[in-house]
Amino acid sequence: PKTRKEYMDEILRLKKEKNAVLLAHYYQEADIQDLADYVGDSLGLSRKAAETDADIIVFAGVHFMAETAKIINPEKKVILPDLNAGCSLADSAQPGPFKEFVDAHPDHIVVTYINCSAEIKAMSDIICTSSNAVDIINSIPKDQKIICAPDRNLGEYLIHQTGRDMVLWDGACMVHEAFAMDKILDLHKENPKAKFIAHPESTQNILRISSFVGSTEKLLNFVQEDDSEEFIVATEAGILHEMQKRVPHKKLIPAPAKEDNTCSCSECHYMKMNTLQKLYNCLRDESPSVDVPVEIRKKALIPLERMLELSK
Ligand code: 13P
Ligand code: SF4
Numbered sequence: 001p002k003t004r005k006e007y008m009d010e011i012l013r014l015k016k017e018k019n020a021v022l023l024a025h026y027y028q029e030a031d032i033q034d035l036a037d038y039v040g041d042s043l044g045l046s047r048k049a050a051e052t053d054a055d056i057i058v059f060a061g062v063h064f065m066a067e068t069a070k071i072i073n074p075e076k077k078v079i080l081p082d083l084n085a086g087c088s089l090a091d092s093a094q095p096g097p098f099k100e101f102v103d104a105h106p107d108h109i110v111v112t113y114i115n116c117s118a119e120i121k122a123m124s125d126i127i128c129t130s131s132n133a134v135d136i137i138n139s140i141p142k143d144q145k146i147i148c149a150p151d152r153n154l155g156e157y158l159i160h161q162t163g164r165d166m167v168l169w170d171g172a173c174m175v176h177e178a179f180a181m182d183k184i185l186d187l188h189k190e191n192p193k194a195k196f197i198a199h200p201e202s203t204q205n206i207l208r209i210s211s212f213v214g215s216t217e218k219l220l221n222f223v224q225e226d227d228s229e230e231f232i233v234a235t236e237a238g239i240l241h242e243m244q245k246r247v248p249h250k251k252l253i254p255a256p257a258k259e260d261n262t263c264s265c266s267e268c269h270y271m272k273m274n275t276l277q278k279l280y281n282c283l284r285d286e287s288p289s290v291d292v293p294v295e296i297r298k299k300a301l302i303p304l305e306r307m308l309e310l311s312k
Contacts (some may be wrong), residue, residue, distance in 0.1 A: 004031065007276040011035055014283040021054035022279075023069070025061040026216045027238035027271040032060045032279060039242060041217040042114045043129040043311060049073060050308060058283060059290070062270050064090045066290040067118050071300045074292075081278035083288045085270045087115055089201070092171030093150035095119040101147070105167055108145040111136060112303065115173070116150055118292045122299035127307040130154060130200050130215035137162045139310055153177070157200040157207055175257075175268045176201035179234050183256040184209075191230055194253060197222060198234035206234055206255075223247050236268045 001007045008031060015022055015037075023045050024036035033039045038048045042065065049057060049069035057078045059066035064087055066080040093116050102110055102123055112124035113133070121127060128136040137158055140146060148155040149169030153176065159166055176199055184206075188194065197219055198210040207213050212222050216239050223231050224246050233239065234255035243252055257266040282288065292300070 001280060004276060007280050008035060011276070011280050011283060014280070015058070018056055018283065018286070019054050020056035020058050020283060021048075021052045022058045022060060023048055025065065025238075025271065026220075026242050027236040027268055028060045028274060029238065029272060029276075030241040031276055032274060033238075033241055035279075036060060041129065041131055041215050043131040043215070044217060045069075046072065046114065046129075046304070047308065047311075052076075056286065058279070060274050060279060061085070062087045062090075062268075063290065064115055064117060067292055068114060068121075068304065070290050070292050071118060071121070071297050071304060074294075074297060077286060078290045079282050079286060080288060080290050081274040081282045083290075085273040087270055088174040089113070089115040089151055089171050090117055090120075093117070093120050093169060095123070098123060098149070098169070101149075101169060105145070105147055108147045108167060109140060110147045110149070110303075111140070111166075112149050113151050113154060114307075118296050118300045120150070121303060122296045124149075124300075124303040125306070126310075127303045129307075131217055132307065132311040133158055133200075134161050136307065136310060137164055137166075140164075151201055153203055153207075154200045156204055157213065173201045175236050175266050176234075177203055178257040178259075178266055179203070179206050179255050180258040181205060183258075184232065184234070187232055187253060187256065191232065191251075191253060193228065194230035194232045194251070195226065195228045196232045196234065196255075198255070199236075202234050210234070219243070220246060223250060223252070235266075236271065237266055238268075238271060 070078040146166040148166040150171030155168035195211045197212040230251040237254040
């Protein structure tokens with residue numbers, strides 16, 4: 001293939017021929033979202049990974065997401081277009097220091113955001129995503145002490161929402177920490193009717209000025225259900241593709257990032273490492289695949305299954 005159309009046709013052909021399912025996150029580039037069998041947030045994607053009867057799972061997302069699909073489906077081949085598609089938040093929790101942190105708080109239950117490696121999941125009691133985190137925390141008995149990791153912004157938001165006192169790991173997402181308050185306020189002056197909505201990985205000053213805070217899926221539902229005709233959206237800009245499809249008549253503005261010369265909006269360069277060409281190559285070669293050592297996989301499955309059970 002040479003052209004965009006040829007790549008897209010070939011990807012569809014290979015997907016069918018190999019009985020592969022293409023799962024894509026809302027932050028993927030528009031063409032990849034359009035090719036996917038399912039586009040979703042972290043929770044939706046892990047649910048789909050648990051349900052699929054395909055032989056191959058092609059994960060158009062970042063490494064921890066493909067790894068999660070592999071933990072749930074050890075017998076299936078899970079492939080990722082670019083193995084370097086990582087995550088600054090997942091990188092912020094490395095196994096050695098994380099073990100020391102957990103050992104230093106022996107009477108705490110470990111609630112871990114899905115944006116972490118399999119090793120970190122293996123040290124956790126229950127996984128959550130931004131869609132179900134409040135419910136997961138509320139399901140824990142009131143007198144139980146909690147560690148919440150690795151995102152301190154989501155952690156602070158959850159402390160505020162649930163009233164629970166939690167010990168937080170000091171990690172963050174580089175995209176959601178980069179929103180520029182001054183540019184957002186200017187944008188709001190230019191668009192006074194626009195509602196400002198944000199993902200809970202954003203910093204507290206951003207969340208404080210938000211009319212609504214939610215996961216990517218919840219932000220999508222909000223713009224559909226809310227009466228407003230204009231929104232400023234503080235999460236990775238890839239979500240605007242699906243959002244605009246759902247509300248074609250509404251005005252959607254991506255929240256601007258600090259010091260960004262290439263783009264006025266916030267993009268996750270890890271998510272954008274997956275391209276049509278790499279997706280085609282990966283389906284053709286059934287590589288690179290994501291594998292998890294069996295001992296880690298078995299331990300990591302337990303807190304993931306707890307999450308899937310609690311969010312049915
Ligand atoms: P959700 O898709 O769960 O909202 O998470 C956003 C994210 O940062 C994924 O990397
Ligand atoms: Fe990680 Fe942030 Fe990129 Fe999501 S947007 S993959 S949390 S770096």
